[in-house]
Structure formats: C-alpha cells, structure tokens
Amino acid sequence: MAAEDLDWERSKISNQDLNLMKKLGLMKKDDAIRFPSEESYPNPPMEYRVSFVDHLIRGLSAPIHDFLRGLLFVYGIQLHQTILLCLLFLPFLRMEKSKNKLSLPRTIKVPLFMKVKSQPLIKDLLRIGTQFVGYREYASKAEEKLAEANERANTLALQLEQSEKARKKAELDAVDARAEADKAKADAAGVEDLRKRLHDAETSLSEHITAQSAREEAILKRLKTQSRRFVARTAQEFQLEEPVNDxxxxxxxxxxxxxxxxxxxxxxxxxxxxxxxxxxxxxxxxxxxxxxxxxxxxxxxDLGLKMRQENMKLIFDNYSPIPDPPEVFPSSLAKKSSVPVxxxxxxxxxxxxxxxxxxxxxxxxxxxxxxxxxxxxxxxxxxxxxxxxxxxxxxxxxxxxxxxxxxxxxxxxxxxxx
The missing domain is CATH 1.10.287 (Helix Hairpins)
Structure with missing residues (x-):
C-alpha cells in the first residue's frame, strides 16, 4: 500500500509502554512521536502514516516508525544478553554432548529461564509481543477497512468535486439571476417611465383633440358665415347632391x-x-x-368722332386766308378754296x-x-x-x-x- 493511502490503526499500547521508552532514551522529543489514545484516532503527518504489519511483511525494507524501531532495538539488546548468558553455560553443553543430548542440565535450565523471564524489560517485551498474536488477521481487516475508507474517500472526493461544480454552477446561476433581477428592475423602471410617458401622451392627445375640436368649430362657423354672405350678395342658395354628413x-x-x-x-x-x-x-x-x-x-x-372730324375738315377747307397783310396770314397757312375770290x-x-x-x-x-x-x-x-x-x-x-x-x-x- 502507498504511504498516502495508509492510516493509523488503533493500538493497545499503554502509557506504561511510553514511559518505558522514555526511560530508555528512545523518545527524546515528546511531540515528535504521536500515539493514538484509547478514545480517538490521531491524524499524524504523512511521513508517520505507516503500518506495523506492512513493515513486518516487507521485511523492514521501508522506513518504520520510531516506536517500532526502538522496540526492535530493545529486543535486540535483550537477545544479545540472553546469548551472552548462554555462552557462559557452553561447558555444560559440551559435557552433555558426550551423552548425545543438546540441552542444558535441568538444574541450569530452570535458573536461566527464570532469570531471563524475571527481568522486567523482558516481561514488557513479552507482554508487547503477545499483543501482536493474530495481528495478521487484524491487519487484513484493517486493510479492508482501509480500502473501504479509501473508496469512501474517493467517493467523498468525487462528491466534493461534484458539489464544487454544483457550487460554481450555483454561483453562476446566482450571478445570472442577479443580472436578470437587475435587468428586471431596469425594465420595471423603464415600464414606469413608459407608463408615465404614455399618460403624458394621452393627456396631450386629449388636449390636442379638444383644441382641434374648438378649431374645427371656429372654422365651421367662419365657413358658414362666408356662405351666408355669398347667399346674401348673390341671392343664390344651393343644396348638396351627395352630403357626407360632416x-x-x-x-x-x-x-x-x-x-x-x-x-x-x-x-x-x-x-x-x-x-x-x-x-x-x-x-x-x-x-x-x-x-x-x-x-x-x-x-x-365711332361715328360721332368721324362726323366731328369731317366737320373740322370742312371748316378748314372752306377757310381762305387774306393776302394782305402777309404778317397776319402767312403763305404757309394759305388753303385752296373752291369758291372764287x-x-x-x-x-x-x-x-x-x-x-x-x-x-x-x-x-x-x-x-x-x-x-x-x-x-x-x-x-x-x-x-x-x-x-x-x-x-x-x-x-x-x-x-x-x-x-x-x-x-x-x-x-x-x-x-x-x-
């Protein structure tokens, strides 16, 4: 399993174990190591999210937790002490070898076992070791739960993504709705303005119609007056053949x-x-x-004018000037006369x-x-x-x-x- 997919499992390590690790000097920083309590599941950083069983199965080929590293270190020290004690009793083993027996004398086996078992650190290690009996099944169950949790996390992530999309869509819808609301407000204001303008137009139209009616009445009165004047002067009254009833x-x-x-x-x-x-x-x-x-x-x-002209011609034709004196009647005024002079x-x-x-x-x-x-x-x-x-x-x-x-x-x- 990947490190990011692993979670802490609930542990049965007590505070006594923690105090023991502190006494051994394996826990220099109290805040650096986080252990789960009996009531809650901790959420440590990603580098601490490892499983004991996973490391044990992989042969400790990956980085392990500080507590497990310290536990193995203490177990190695105790194992080294036990080996040293066994080496002290090698002569006894050689003596028994001649008898084809590869075991210590009974008088030595019991004190050795009692001595090793009576040490408090070994007791604690044995108690802690008994806690890991049947841990493989618990680990498989934990892995199943982890897979379910991962699947649930993926589902939740998908739901979160969907909810994020829905949220963005809702925000866009809200923006559109706000824009539509603003547009509706503007349209409402425009409708109110149009209603006011329509009312003003109706008022002005009614006033114009009233003025037009008064003007038409005045024009009709003047036309009738002119018609009466014509009738009075010409003494002729007419009737329309096809009136339009206007x-x-x-x-x-x-x-x-x-x-x-x-x-x-x-x-x-x-x-x-x-x-x-x-x-x-x-x-x-x-x-x-x-x-x-x-x-x-x-x-x-014009006969009158013609007769007057003829009379004037007769008068001047019958006129004959007196030759003496020539100053009174010049020669230029002399006229010929038919009467002898x-x-x-x-x-x-x-x-x-x-x-x-x-x-x-x-x-x-x-x-x-x-x-x-x-x-x-x-x-x-x-x-x-x-x-x-x-x-x-x-x-x-x-x-x-x-x-x-x-x-x-x-x-x-x-x-x-x-």
Whole structure:
C-alpha cells in the first residue's frame, strides 16, 4: 500500500509502554512521536502514516516508525544478553554432548529461564509481543477497512468535486439571476417611465383633440358665415347632391360652390369691363405710334368722332386766308378754296367779318371741347373709381376663396384620420 493511502490503526499500547521508552532514551522529543489514545484516532503527518504489519511483511525494507524501531532495538539488546548468558553455560553443553543430548542440565535450565523471564524489560517485551498474536488477521481487516475508507474517500472526493461544480454552477446561476433581477428592475423602471410617458401622451392627445375640436368649430362657423354672405350678395342658395354628413365638409362644399360661382362671375365681369372700358385693362402689345394707341382707345366704328372730324375738315377747307397783310396770314397757312375770290373792297370786308366769325366759332368750339374734356375726365374718374371698387370686390372674393382653400387643406388631415 502507498504511504498516502495508509492510516493509523488503533493500538493497545499503554502509557506504561511510553514511559518505558522514555526511560530508555528512545523518545527524546515528546511531540515528535504521536500515539493514538484509547478514545480517538490521531491524524499524524504523512511521513508517520505507516503500518506495523506492512513493515513486518516487507521485511523492514521501508522506513518504520520510531516506536517500532526502538522496540526492535530493545529486543535486540535483550537477545544479545540472553546469548551472552548462554555462552557462559557452553561447558555444560559440551559435557552433555558426550551423552548425545543438546540441552542444558535441568538444574541450569530452570535458573536461566527464570532469570531471563524475571527481568522486567523482558516481561514488557513479552507482554508487547503477545499483543501482536493474530495481528495478521487484524491487519487484513484493517486493510479492508482501509480500502473501504479509501473508496469512501474517493467517493467523498468525487462528491466534493461534484458539489464544487454544483457550487460554481450555483454561483453562476446566482450571478445570472442577479443580472436578470437587475435587468428586471431596469425594465420595471423603464415600464414606469413608459407608463408615465404614455399618460403624458394621452393627456396631450386629449388636449390636442379638444383644441382641434374648438378649431374645427371656429372654422365651421367662419365657413358658414362666408356662405351666408355669398347667399346674401348673390341671392343664390344651393343644396348638396351627395352630403357626407360632416358639418365641416358640407360647409366647405357649400363654400367651394359659392367660390366657383364667384370666380365665374369675376371672369364674366372682367370680360364685360374689358369690352366697356378697354383702356383700363392691360394691353397685350405696346403700340408703335400714337395713332395705334388712339385706335386702341377709339375704334373705327365711332361715328360721332368721324362726323366731328369731317366737320373740322370742312371748316378748314372752306377757310381762305387774306393776302394782305402777309404778317397776319402767312403763305404757309394759305388753303385752296373752291369758291372764287374777288379782290375788291367789299370782298375784303366780307372776308374780315367771316374771319372774325370763324375766330368766334373757334373759341366757342375750344370752350365746348374743354367742357367736353372736363366731363369726359370726370366720367373717366368715375369709371376708374367703379373699376377700382370692382377690383377690390374681386380681391375680397379671391381672398375668401384662398381662405376656404386653406381651411380645406387644414381640415383634410383631420378628415383622413376620421
């Protein structure tokens, strides 16, 4: 058996034996040698874990215990003393040899045996020796117990290893459980935060819905107001063919109808005003001459203007200048006349009177033309004012239509969500 697999066996060595070893000087250090007591099994260091029987079987070929070494030493001393005593009685043995007997005389055998046996150390050795009778069976039983103990120790070591693995696994599981617990705590905190954010979102959503409802009501009110204004101005009331049962969409539909009617009316008004007052509207092309510009303001079919121009031409054609003096009527102003001119005195007087009458007529015509121009200017200013009012009305209608379009675009996402 290996040294690490051997254990101490219970011994019957008493304290008297220990005291004897101390007296012989074989136990110099009391603490160096450890002997088991009657009640307990000691656990000495590895170098002391040997068995007596094992050494005896192996012929003392391995290191033995100090106590056994001392015991054998004492036994050797006693054996040496016994041999010396036997040598003292060799003559007696020689005397008996002649008689073919190899034994001491009876008178010498008994004192020798009694002397050896009566020594206290021999008594102790004999007593200790009797303790080893039948020790082989006890040693075999001890070896079996030792094998069982070793097997149990191996089992315990295996169980210890398994328990160590289980402990490590439990520690890892505990670490994982702790991490999961921390994660659960973080998740719980995150859930609480999410719940709070959800509550805030619901509150803000309810507030937004309330504000959206109020805004929709305000938009509906404004749309209905605009529709009533259109009805009051156009005296036209419409009915929807396919209502969607949504007040805001229905009001928007009414406003779209009124807006389309207003746009058509504006287009028609622009077309009529452009025909009535073409000079108040922008021209497509800029005229090259003033005559073309005048033609754009006054069409060729203006008979009144044509007659006035013909009358002016007749007046200037019938006019003939007086030759003397040339300073009053220059030669450049001389006109040909179909009436023959007489150069006598009476004709000159008539021409002078005619010239005066023409001057008076020209002055009156100038005054009338100035009056007509003033009247035409006033009428043109009135027309400008009327046109400006029409343009303002058109601008207001365009603004109303744009506002209706903006309201429709704002309401479209809400309608889609609905």
């Amino acid at each position: 007040p805001l969409l229905d009001a928007l539909s009414f406003l779209e109808v009124h807006g389309s009617e207003a746009r058509e009316g504006i287009d028609q008004a622009k077309a009529g005003l452009s025909r009535l007052f073409p000079y108040f509207f922008p021209k497509k092309e800029e005229p090259a001459t003033f005559l073309d510009l005048a033609k754009s303001f006054n069409s060729a079919e 007489n150069l006598d005195d009476s004709s000159s007087v008539d021409l002078t009177e005619e010239l005066k009458e023409l001057r008076v007529q020209l002055q009156s015509v100038k005054k009338q033309s100035l009056i007509l121009m003033e009247q035409s200017r006033e009428s043109s200013e009135k027309e400008k004012i009327a046109l400006q009012q029409a343009q303002d009305a058109i601008t207001d209608k365009d603004a109303a239509v744009a506002e209706a379009d903006a309201a429709a675009s704002l309401y479209a996402p809400a309608a889609n969500r609905c």
